[in-house]
Amino acid sequence: MFQIMYSKGTAGGRVDDRVLVLNPVSGSQDHVDTLVELGTEHGFDVRKTEERGDAKRLARDAAPDADLIAAGGGDGTVNNVVNGIAAANELETTTVAVVPAGTGNNFATNIGIQGIEHAFAVIEAGRRRRIDLASANDRIFVNSCVGGITAEASSKTEPASKANLGVLAYVKSMLATMGSFDSLPLRVETASGPNGNRTRAWDGRAMFVLIGNCRRFTGARTTQANVEDGLLEVTIVEDAAAMNLLGDAALQRLFGRDSNYVVRRCAPSLVIESNRNAITYSLDGEMLEAHSLSLETSPRTIQIAVGDDYQPDPDMEIA
Numbered sequence: 277m278f279q280i281m282y283s284k285g286t287a288g289g290r291v292d293d294r295v296l297v298l299n300p301v302s303g304s305q306d307h308v309d310t311l312v313e314l315g316t317e318h319g320f321d322v323r324k325t326e327e328r329g330d331a332k333r334l335a336r337d338a339a340p341d342a343d344l345i346a347a348g349g350g351d352g353t354v355n356n357v358v359n360g361i362a363a364a365n366e367l368e369t370t371t372v373a374v375v376p377a378g379t380g381n382n383f384a385t386n387i388g389i390q391g392i393e394h395a396f397a398v399i400e401a402g403r404r405r406r407i408d409l410a411s412a413n414d415r416i417f418v419n420s421c422v423g424g425i426t427a428e429a430s431s432k433t434e435p436a437s438k439a440n441l442g443v444l445a446y447v448k449s450m451l452a453t454m455g456s457f458d459s460l461p462l463r464v465e466t467a468s469g470p471n472g473n474r475t476r477a478w479d480g481r482a483m484f485v486l487i488g489n490c491r492r493f494t495g496a497r498t499t500q501a502n503v504e505d506g507l508l509e510v511t512i513v514e515d516a517a518a519m520n521l522l523g524d525a526a527l528q529r530l531f532g533r534d535s536n537y538v539v540r541r542c543a544p545s546l547v548i549e550s551n552r553n554a555i556t557y558s559l560d561g562e563m564l565e566a567h568s569l570s571l572e573t574s575p576r577t578i579q580i581a582v583g584d585d586y587q588p589d590p591d592m593e594i595a
């Protein structure tokens with residue numbers, strides 16, 4: 277028996293029920309022809325961004341009609357696409373797919389998408405899961421929110437350098453930034469949650485504050501956090517002024533599970549207050565300046581196409 281699937285917009289389906297928002301300047305910038313070709317083959321209306329922030333506008337305009345919006349680019353493009361769908365108030369009824377064509381593609385990796393061809397295979401035959409979305413003030417993020425040294429470094433990383441060096445470009449500019457970076461005097465207050473944790477406050481000087489929705493930062497075998505548990509993983513890296521951080525071993529010591537400098541919390545929401553200037557945060561690689569940042573999760577808010585390797589709880593024993 278056939279089930280007739282009606283799309284949004286005009287009953288009976290429209291050509292634009294699948295839209296691929298394509299960032300031509302992400303990653304090494306050599307993905308455009310492949311994405312146009314594969315996207316068209318798979319029935320997508322391919323719409324290219326023309327300037328920074330365009331992916332949000334394209335997704336917002338597409339969302340009322342499109343059932344499936346694919347983000348062709350890196351984490352920043354996914355971020356823009358999801359913010360666009362939210363602005364159109366269509367989170368409930370739109371599925372998001374990720375076609376990884378960025379530098380880090382960390383979110384794609386976390387949801388089991390291994391590359392461009394694989395992304396299209398997942399679109400056609402893969403599972404769909406509803407995952408948590410997180411917000412920071414009035415902006416949504418999918419993967420992570422980072423304040424401190426890495427956010428500054430990421431905003432200073434040139435696109436040309438990213439194209440040549442990939443993720444190493446971030447590390448390089450992070451180390452270059454360190455010489456001039458002053459740690460952040462902060463208060464981080466995490467709310468109580470269903471995990472039994474109570475409200476807690478941390479005051480001090482931090483080098484980084486890292487909040488993961490789908491991303492986890494330290495001391496684990498994977499960079500994936502549980503993105504269906506309604507919780508954010510919070511990592512505060514305290515000022516380690518005495519350490520010379522230029523070597524790999526020092527960075528390992530700073531981030532390792534036993535580090536004396538790392539504070540970890542898990543909470544459904546938190547507030548970060550700067551005791552000095554506004555802080556630059558990176559939301560999935562997109563910048564936001566704020567003195568006070570309120571973060572919270574919205575559990576199981578958007579449907580995503582995920583690869584076979586994706587399992588919600590990354591700590592579950594693999595049989």
Ligand SMILES: Nc1ncnc2c1ncn2[C@@H]1O[C@H](COP(=O)(O)OP(=O)(O)OP(=O)(O)O)[C@@H](O)[C@H]1O
Pocket residue numbers: 299300301302303304325326327328329330331349350351352353354356377378379380381382438560561562
């Ligand atoms: N046509 C465009 N011209 C200039 N900038 C653009 C254009 N389209 C998108 N952008 C910007 O490109 C930036 C980088 O995109 P994205 O994060 O997807 O790639 P990436 O940084 O290479 O990958 P990743 O975040 O996975 O490391 C985003 O901030 C986005 O706003």
